[in-house]
Amino acid sequence: MLKVNNVTLSFGGLVANNDISMEVPAGKIIGLIGPNGAGKTTFFNIVSGVYKPDKGTIVFNGTEIQGKRPYQINKLGIARTYQVINLFKKMTVIDNVVVGMHSRLNQGYFSALFKTKKAREEEKMAYEKALELLDFVGLKNRAYQLADSLSYGEQRILEICRGLASNPQLLLLDEPAAGMNATEKVELDQLMQKILKKDIGILIIEHDMKLMMGVADYLYVLNYGKLLAHGVTADIQANPEVIAAYLGGDE
Amino acid sequence: MNKLLEKKNPAKHIKSFGFLALLLLLPVIFTAVDFTYGITISCFVAIYVIAVSGIDIVFGYCGQISMGHAAFYAVGAYGSALLSSKLNIPIIISMFIAPVIAAILGALLAYPASKLVFHFLSLATIAFGEITYQLILQSPGGITGNAVGLATKKVNLFGFAFNTSFRFYYLALAFVLLLLAAKTNLVSSRVGRAFVAIRENTHAAEGMGVNARKYKVIAFATSAFFTAVAGSMYAHFVGYISPDTFTNKQSVLFITMLLFGGTASKPGPIIGAIAVLLLNEALRSMENMQMLVYGFLLLIVILLLPGGIFGMIKDLFYKYTHRGGKENAKS
Numbered sequence A: 001m002l003k004v005n006n007v008t009l010s011f012g013g014l015v016a017n018n019d020i021s022m023e024v025p026a027g028k029i030i031g032l033i034g035p036n037g038a039g040k041t042t043f044f045n046i047v048s049g050v051y052k053p054d055k056g057t058i059v060f061n062g063t064e065i066q067g068k069r070p071y072q073i074n075k076l077g078i079a080r081t082y083q084v085i086n087l088f089k090k091m092t093v094i095d096n097v098v099v100g101m102h103s104r105l106n107q108g109y110f111s112a113l114f115k116t117k118k119a120r121e122e123e124k125m126a127y128e129k130a131l132e133l134l135d136f137v138g139l140k141n142r143a144y145q146l147a148d149s150l151s152y153g154e155q156r157i158l159e160i161c162r163g164l165a166s167n168p169q170l171l172l173l174d175e176p177a178a179g180m181n182a183t184e185k186v187e188l189d190q191l192m193q194k195i196l197k198k199d200i201g202i203l204i205i206e207h208d209m210k211l212m213m214g215v216a217d218y219l220y221v222l223n224y225g226k227l228l229a230h231g232v233t234a235d236i237q238a239n240p241e242v243i244a245a246y247l248g249g250d251e
Numbered sequence B: 001m002n003k004l005l006e007k008k009n010p011a012k013h014i015k016s017f018g019f020l021a022l023l024l025l026l027p028v029i030f031t032a033v034d035f036t037y038g039i040t041i042s043c044f045v046a047i048y049v050i051a052v053s054g055i056d057i058v059f060g061y062c063g064q065i066s067m068g069h070a071a072f073y074a075v076g077a078y079g080s081a082l083l084s085s086k087l088n089i090p091i092i093i094s095m096f097i098a099p100v101i102a103a104i105l106g107a108l109l110a111y112p113a114s115k116l117v118f119h120f121l122s123l124a125t126i127a128f129g130e131i132t133y134q135l136i137l138q139s140p141g142g143i144t145g146n147a148v149g150l151a152t153k154k155v156n157l158f159g160f161a162f163n164t165s166f167r168f169y170y171l172a173l174a175f176v177l178l179l180l181a182a183k184t185n186l187v188s189s190r191v192g193r194a195f196v197a198i199r200e201n202t203h204a205a206e207g208m209g210v211n212a213r214k215y216k217v218i219a220f221a222t223s224a225f226f227t228a229v230a231g232s233m234y235a236h237f238v239g240y241i242s243p244d245t246f247t248n249k250q251s252v253l254f255i256t257m258l259l260f261g262g263t264a265s266k267p268g269p270i271i272g273a274i275a276v277l278l279l280n281e282a283l284r285s286m287e288n289m290q291m292l293v294y295g296f297l298l299l300i301v302i303l304l305l306p307g308g309i310f311g312m313i314k315d316l317f318y319k320y321t322h323r324g325g326k327e328n329a330k331s
Ligand SMILES: Nc1ncnc2c1ncn2[C@@H]1O[C@H](COP(=O)(O)OP(=O)(O)OP(=O)(O)O)[C@@H](O)[C@H]1O
Pocket: A011, A014, A016, A034, A035, A036, A037, A038, A039, A040, A041, A042, A043, A083
């Protein structure tokens, strides 16, 4: 589904991503790990269109998407969450989700202005579907509160829900468990399993190794912008280079 | 969201019906109490409500500042005046064409400006306002009458002339109801949600599939249309237009009204227009103090009342209805 070939991006002299290749199939959870500053978030920003890579190609379902704008990539079927929570704070929880549906709705300017029958029906359908999605992630009883009134863990879940709203084939999660307590982490784990059943592929960045080892089918390890290793979880755990990078990076 | 429920609430229907009746009777009441000047002020309120509601779309909802909307006010006023007098277009149609031109100009300005961050955007829009002002002051071929200005004709519909404040009031009321309905529809739609998403977090909005640049241009063009409608109303109500009405002071007045009344709402621009206009009337005798007063109002709002008057009312209402604790916030 997603195939990344030899992607490189530098910020001035710093090569944040150096010749990275990766594959993410549908219906699997792929983990991306590495010490702080390894270039993981930068990689997400490239895949989601925030940055254009200096070199390399990104192929999603047969189309090259590198250099496309974020809204175009979202429309093609890649949704994401952010390491730093990026919700629409002064919108209600449900409105956040409906914004996530933007590229799947058809109402144009004039049908909105005159509130045509078609537009009204679409709105009704969108809010019903948003409620369903909120129910799916367990936030239904928060639907009409402002997003910034949610707890930290709930906000992270809402970001996932907002991402799901665009009906993606690939979901990029940037440290979804950061700031969550133990119970919330278990719920997050279960939520990811439920998402997989929808045949959505997940690419996840996470520092919580316990969570990562539990959910990920396959891991990629980044270090100083380079791909250090990749393989099934057990192999990565035993890889001496990976262990060294982590010990070295955790000073 | 809760709007679906509200529609079925008969009390709400009765209330809005009563409100409409009051609006319809207002000029009659003013005439009865022998205060016809009140009708003229009401007409100005209507004009400002439309202009400020337009700015609310781009600033309140979409988060893009414009300090140059007097320019669109001018395009509406001069555009309609010239189209009707030079090309003999019926005024009611020129009052529509001029705002369309303003919307196109707005889009042309917003397209490059949509890349700018807040403070640069405000500088760019000030410059646009200034350029437009200079263009009507020293127009090519003197078409705008330059410093002298232009006399304009009154609106005439099927032989009925809206040539008194009393008559114009009803035309203005119809415009207000129409444009506020359009605004309400727009902001509660996919387009309006995109505006608010851009205001709240442009980066995330793009990530969620919103073409931020496109929607910024749409918001800007829509607000230019509204403000130009107000400008064309002004021209055909007052009967005479000249450049002094379209200085940066006018743009500041719009923004003051919006911030004072409260952004991103329907009542905000209405409350702001009424409050500032009444204050203006009270300060009539010291016209050179007006800018000082606007400045003061802006400071008060920015420092003490960030949600404007309407925001304050909403907060009070929320506190009142949620006294019982946090339980009902959950359901
Ligand atoms: N826009 C930018 N401009 C310049 N340098 C940047 C930019 N974004 C990231 N970097 C740098 O690129 C490197 C990789 O950053 P990145 O955020 O991708 O790391 P990360 O692996 O996500 O780390 P963390 O685990 O702390 O989130 C860092 O050295 C960072 O300072």
